[in-house]
Amino acid sequence: GAVVSQHPSWVICKSGTSVKIECRSLDFQATTMFWYRQFPKQSLMLMATSNEGSKATYEQGVEKDKFLINHASLTLSTLTVTSAHPEDSSFYICSARDLMGTGAYEQYFGPGTRLTVT
Amino acid sequence: EDQVTQSPEALRLQEGESSSLNCSYTVSGLRGLFWYRQDPGKGPEFLFTLYSAGEEKEKERLKATLTKKESFLHITAPKPEDSATYLCAVQGGSNYKLTFGKGTLLTVNP
Numbered sequence: 001g002a003v004v005s006q007h008p009s010w011v012i013c014k015s016g017t018s019v020k021i022e023c024r025s026l027d028f029q030a031t032t033m034f035w036y037r038q039f040p041k042q043s044l045m046l047m048a049t050s051n052e053g054s055k056a057t058y059e060q061g062v063e064k065d066k067f068l069i070n071h072a073s074l075t076l077s078t079l080t081v082t083s084a085h086p087e088d089s090s091f092y093i094c095s096a097r098d099l100m101g102t103g104a105y106e107q108y109f110g111p112g113t114r115l116t117v118t
Numbered sequence: 119e120d121q122v123t124q125s126p127e128a129l130r131l132q133e134g135e136s137s138s139l140n141c142s143y144t145v146s147g148l149r150g151l152f153w154y155r156q157d158p159g160k161g162p163e164f165l166f167t168l169y170s171a172g173e174e175k176e177k178e179r180l181k182a183t184l185t186k187k188e189s190f191l192h193i194t195a196p197k198p199e200d201s202a203t204y205l206c207a208v209q210g211g212s213n214y215k216l217t218f219g220k221g222t223l224l225t226v227n228p
Contacts, residue, residue, distance in 0.1 A: 114159070
């Protein structure tokens with residue numbers, strides 16, 4: 001149980017284009033999902049908290065207009081990187097809380113999406 | 119602000135050589151301390167949640183313990199497949215955000 005998927009697993013795009021990453025909870029409902037980014041040999045940095053049916057909450061320093069988050073259902077959140085630039089190249093990982101799980105505070109992570117902007 | 123410091127940054131063991139990883143933390147109102155395993159190019163895999171000082175949890179060759187200031191991940195008789203980065207994270211206050219440490223890269227040689 002508690003499986004989270006991401007799509008795509010890797011993507012290469014040209015500078016100035018937009019890229020959408022999907023995060024799905026496959027076997028549970030998630031009212032809250034989280035988006036992280038991870039640079040090589042660095043730990044995970046929280047970008048934003050995504051709540052189903054409401055606006056996302058962004059961490060300090062994260063541009064809301066650049067990283068658009070939509071959480072349209074209890075099993076799907078999307079992150080769109082708009083007007084991507086090479087410095088946006090990173091490993092993006094989502095996580096989700098299992099609303100009905102015994103460990104109510106636990107987050108389960110997706111496999112990550114490697115974004116390369118050329 | 120919540121803070122997590124993991125040590126050592128890297129640890130190299132021989133197969134069967136037991137050791138421990140450390141996670142020191144400061145948090146306002148601990149909700150939980152989490153251990154994850156991360157393989158290269160993959161997302162973190164959940165291992166344990168510890169909620170209060172004195173709590174211990176075990177899974178195969180891994181055992182996690184918690185005090186008011188730190189947590190240890192004990193690895194007994196490790197195997198090469200235990201090689202990974204082990205991440206510690208805390209959750210505190212009134213939200214569900216996780217604050218991660220930088221991780222310990224464990225390498226187990228056969």
